[in-house]
Each structure stands twice: as C-alpha cells, then as structure tokens.
Amino acid sequence: MSMSEAPHAAEIGARLREIVAAHARLDGPLLPILHAVQAEWGHVPRSAIAPLADALNLTTAEVHGVVSFYHDFRDAPAGRHLLKVCRAEACQARGGRGIEDSARDRLGIEFGETTPDGAVTLEPVYCLGLCACGPAAMLDGTLHARLDSDRLDALLAECGA
Structure with missing residues (x-):
C-alpha cells in the first residue's frame, strides 16, 4: 500500500495491536503510540482512532483531541x-x-x-x-x-x- 492510500480498519488491526502492545507498559502511552502509528502509515488514520481508544480505555474524543492538538500529527499522508x-x-x-x-x-x-x-x-x-x-x-x-x-x-x- 502506498502512503497516499488511507488504510482501512481491517488493514491496520494486527499492526496496530502490535504497536499498542509494544508501548502498553509505558506511563501515558498514547503519545508514543501515536508517533509509532504515524511512523508506520505516514499519518494517523481515522480508522485507527476507535481501536486505539478501545485498547487504551479512552474515548474516541480523547484520542482525536490529542491527534488534533499536536501539530506534528497528520490526519492525511504528507508529501514525499x-x-x-x-x-x-x-x-x-x-x-x-x-x-x-x-x-x-x-x-x-x-x-x-x-x-x-x-x-x-x-x-x-x-x-x-x-x-x-x-x-x-x-x-x-x-x-x-x-x-x-x-x-x-x-x-x-x-x-x-
């Protein structure tokens, strides 16, 4: 998949679980997880918000709020x-x-x-x-x-x- 294509929930599921598991023991793992997600797909796909919220026992609004607050997180892939x-x-x-x-x-x-x-x-x-x-x-x-x-x-x- 090219970075210009947005991954669907089914496509990100397994890899997202691996990313969450790798960071789950950290205090306040959301930011490191979001950085890892963006490193993987070039942005934080909308389809990752709900599974992240579920995995971290947060609301989708909380996860979306963090993504939209920090300027380094993108909701679409950047250029080359x-x-x-x-x-x-x-x-x-x-x-x-x-x-x-x-x-x-x-x-x-x-x-x-x-x-x-x-x-x-x-x-x-x-x-x-x-x-x-x-x-x-x-x-x-x-x-x-x-x-x-x-x-x-x-x-x-x-x-x-």
Whole structure:
C-alpha cells in the first residue's frame, strides 16, 4: 500500500495491536503510540482512532483531541518531502514573512497543504532553534538557516518542486 492510500480498519488491526502492545507498559502511552502509528502509515488514520481508544480505555474524543492538538500529527499522508518554515518572532524579524510568501507562491499551496503532485507538504513551525540565524526552515529533517528566496528556490528545486 502506498502512503497516499488511507488504510482501512481491517488493514491496520494486527499492526496496530502490535504497536499498542509494544508501548502498553509505558506511563501515558498514547503519545508514543501515536508517533509509532504515524511512523508506520505516514499519518494517523481515522480508522485507527476507535481501536486505539478501545485498547487504551479512552474515548474516541480523547484520542482525536490529542491527534488534533499536536501539530506534528497528520490526519492525511504528507508529501514525499516535508518543508517546515519557521514562523516564530525571531525569524519573522529577520525576513521570515518573505520566505513564507515565497514558499507558498513557489509551491502554489498554503500551510498544511500538499502540492497536487504529492511532492511537498508545507507546514508552519514555531521555532527551530536557529533564532540568531533566521529565517530558517527544515526540509526533510535537515535545518537550513539564513534563507532568502534564492536559497529557498534551490532547496525546492532539489526536491523536484
């Protein structure tokens, strides 16, 4: 199954039970389980919410609330590349708004969206820890500091955007 296809409840059942069992002894296992689920399928499938709630003796509302509260959890698969642009104050003061605009214009999408070809998902992040070197972004887990439109274009060109 490709990551762009949403798994159905029957398809995730056995693997989900393995993930829950591997984390069941932890205090507060929901977050580690959700991270493992997202690592497995590229997102937290809606079809996993009810079985997780049952396994952890939680309500579906509680599980959904955690998934929707934390920005790192997605309810749909991300693109092949993930670009996170820092929107914190330090990066904004160093020209971050221009990087945001360039990214949205170049990709033709807004934050939280994926390009139609599935190449890039654009997400906001509120501090990458490069405050003195902003504006900053993270592409596929690699930090990039002192960005300008030309450097951003070069990064996006490398990933086929």
